[in-house]
Amino acid sequence: MQDHLTAVSDQVNAHFEQILSDIADSPISGAMRYAVSGGKRVRALLVLESARLHNVDSARAIWPACAIEAMHAYSLVHDDLPCMDDDDLRRGQPTVHVKWDETTAVLVGDALQSLAFELTMHPKGAETAEARANLGFGLARAAGAQGMVLGQALDIAAETSPDQLTLNEITTLQAGKTGALIAWAATAGAVMAQADSAPLQAYAAAVGLAFQIQDDVIDVTGDSASVGKAVGKDAIAGKATFVSLLGLDEAKRRASDLVISACDALSLYGQEADTLRQLAHFVISRRT
Amino acid sequence: MQDHLTAVSDQVNAHFEQILSDIADSPISGAMRYAVSGGKRVRALLVLESARLHNVDSARAIWPACAIEAMHAYSLVHDDLPCMDDDDLRRGQPTVHVKWDETTAVLVGDALQSLAFELTMHPKGAETAEARANLGFGLARAAGAQGMVLGQALDIAAETSPDQLTLNEITTLQAGKTGALIAWAATAGAVMAQADSAPLQAYAAAVGLAFQIQDDVIDVTGDSASVGKAVGKDAIAGKATFVSLLGLDEAKRRASDLVISACDALSLYGQEADTLRQLAHFVISRRT
Numbered sequence: 001m002q003d004h005l006t007a008v009s010d011q012v013n014a015h016f017e018q019i020l021s022d023i024a025d026s027p028i029s030g031a032m033r034y035a036v037s038g039g040k041r042v043r044a045l046l047v048l049e050s051a052r053l054h055n056v057d058s059a060r061a062i063w064p065a066c067a068i069e070a071m072h073a074y075s076l077v078h079d080d081l082p083c084m085d086d087d088d089l090r091r092g093q094p095t096v097h098v099k100w101d102e103t104t105a106v107l108v109g110d111a112l113q114s115l116a117f118e119l120t121m122h123p124k125g126a127e128t129a130e131a132r133a134n135l136g137f138g139l140a141r142a143a144g145a146q147g148m149v150l151g152q153a154l155d156i157a158a159e160t161s162p163d164q165l166t167l168n169e170i171t172t173l174q175a176g177k178t179g180a181l182i183a184w185a186a187t188a189g190a191v192m193a194q195a196d197s198a199p200l201q202a203y204a205a206a207v208g209l210a211f212q213i214q215d216d217v218i219d220v221t222g223d224s225a226s227v228g229k230a231v232g233k234d235a236i237a238g239k240a241t242f243v244s245l246l247g248l249d250e251a252k253r254r255a256s257d258l259v260i261s262a263c264d265a266l267s268l269y270g271q272e273a274d275t276l277r278q279l280a281h282f283v284i285s286r287r288t
Numbered sequence: 289m290q291d292h293l294t295a296v297s298d299q300v301n302a303h304f305e306q307i308l309s310d311i312a313d314s315p316i317s318g319a320m321r322y323a324v325s326g327g328k329r330v331r332a333l334l335v336l337e338s339a340r341l342h343n344v345d346s347a348r349a350i351w352p353a354c355a356i357e358a359m360h361a362y363s364l365v366h367d368d369l370p371c372m373d374d375d376d377l378r379r380g381q382p383t384v385h386v387k388w389d390e391t392t393a394v395l396v397g398d399a400l401q402s403l404a405f406e407l408t409m410h411p412k413g414a415e416t417a418e419a420r421a422n423l424g425f426g427l428a429r430a431a432g433a434q435g436m437v438l439g440q441a442l443d444i445a446a447e448t449s450p451d452q453l454t455l456n457e458i459t460t461l462q463a464g465k466t467g468a469l470i471a472w473a474a475t476a477g478a479v480m481a482q483a484d485s486a487p488l489q490a491y492a493a494a495v496g497l498a499f500q501i502q503d504d505v506i507d508v509t510g511d512s513a514s515v516g517k518a519v520g521k522d523a524i525a526g527k528a529t530f531v532s533l534l535g536l537d538e539a540k541r542r543a544s545d546l547v548i549s550a551c552d553a554l555s556l557y558g559q560e561a562d563t564l565r566q567l568a569h570f571v572i573s574r575r576t
Binding site for chain 1: 311312314315316317320362366369371372389390391394395397398399401402403405406408409410411416417418420421422424425427428429431432433434435437438440441442444445
């Protein structure tokens with residue numbers, strides 16, 4: 001799986017290089033490049049693989065693949081801000097507001113969100129206007145006040161609340177914070193091909209939740225140096241997580257069950273979907 | 289013109305009320321409502337009038353009209369942040385980070401940007417997917433690192449630079465900061481109808497620049513209470529503005545000339561475009 005991700009990472013980085021070189025030098029162009037570099041590119045791989053399953057040309061699919069990575073990058077830049085999670089380290093590097101300043105971090109995040117839509121709607125991306133319009137509409141819903149931003153708002157509200165979240169509440173929170181973009185990425189290929197996206201939707205729902213459970217596991221079992229960002233923060237803050245509510249072993253078992261359901265959801269695609277199955281297994285075996 | 293704007297404002301507010309009531313209550317839903325309330329609704333009027341000129345149903349045009357107001361509202365919420373322009377007052381009311389906090393202001397801005405794209409791409413908006421895709425792509429470019437965010441980044445960079453901006457540099461800055469969204473709004477109706485947008489583009493370029501010159505005039509001649517936000521900040525900060533570079537009289541004369549060109553650009557539409565002509569005159573006569 002790491003080979004696949006490295007290959008996707010190379011493609012995504014090369015495409016970003018080209019896109020960002022078209023943007024004139026400005027006070028934020030360097031920080032934009034910095035913010036989109038690195039990362040595991042799991043979301044881009046989901047787009048490219050779901051596109052491949054539907055015979056969508058990868059030269060077209062690279063546009064929404066970079067779009068979802070730009071969207072993800074914006075969310076990290078804003079989440080790391082002092083008024084949000086206040087993190088100094090991301091992917092082993094200083095966060096944008098540490099390396100530059102808060103002003104730059106706010107603007108870079110804002111510009112990357114716009115860029116995500118620009119790439120999604122780019123005429124060189126999905127072939128039909130119908131598909132581009134559907135992708136754009138779906139991305140807006142996944143990113144906004146009923147998706148990713150809702151998840152982040154609930155997460156921050158939970159930190160200041162005296163009550164611990166229940167398992168249901170954490171699941172809702174994570175469905176927004178992480179799940180919505182993962183679902184968009186995993187279904188993008190079907191949307192591009194105007195095919196049924198239900199199997200990929202089911203796959204994504206299970207993988208997205210497994211992804212977040214594993215994040216909680218890593219927060220407990222990992223060390224900051226190898227993870228590349230602060231760990232153990234949730235336990236220190238006394239935040240309810242999948243691990244604190246279920247225990248480490250049960251959390252791992254649930255994640256593992258979810259990966260099995262995710263793989264089952266792809267039966268329609270046969271062996272063609274093996275990379276997506278490997279990705280599901282990778283999600284719960286990763287250490288960073 | 290004020291009657292037109294009041295009517296548009298009522299339409300926009302009613303539509304926002306409906307849209308936002310569909311978003312579940314969350315830690316940011318109240319602040320989102322607050323952020324999109326008020327405002328002159330000049331951009332919405334541009335969308336609705338350009339749609340009317342191209343026989344686009346106003347029930348469809350209200351979607352991109354609210355979209356551009358959501359985008360504008362996001363930009364104000366973020367621009368007012370302490371790390372940006374640090375303003376406590378907007379439209380005569382406390383800014384979002386003052387009434388709530390910075391976390392809420394960042395998230396509300398982020399969610400409103402997503403909402404702007406959601407409304408633009410909404411199937412009940414522009415009739416064809418082609419038009420929706422074109423509107424979405426254009427909005428992304430207008431809002432992002434080559435449009436509005438670029439303008440804001442240049443503006444903030446200018447504040448910390450020892451050099452004063454030249455007239456050309458201020459014109460470029462404002463073309464991004466204010467002009468790009470105004471151009472999108474004024475051409476939206478033509479894009480929805482898949483008609484030639486060149487005359488409206490020319491109108492918008494002139495009106496957008498006149499709008500910003502008038503903003504600089506108001507910053508010098510207005511008082512905070514009637515303007516509804518802090519005034520005189522540019523002069524205090526020693527920032528170059530159209531007024532500081534041209535003098536008050538010449539700035540007013542240029543704005544007035546721009547309004548004449550803006551009106552001329554609409555000759556193709558005859559009397560049908562009279563509301564847009566009145567709007568151009570309103571832009572340079574407004575006091576807030």
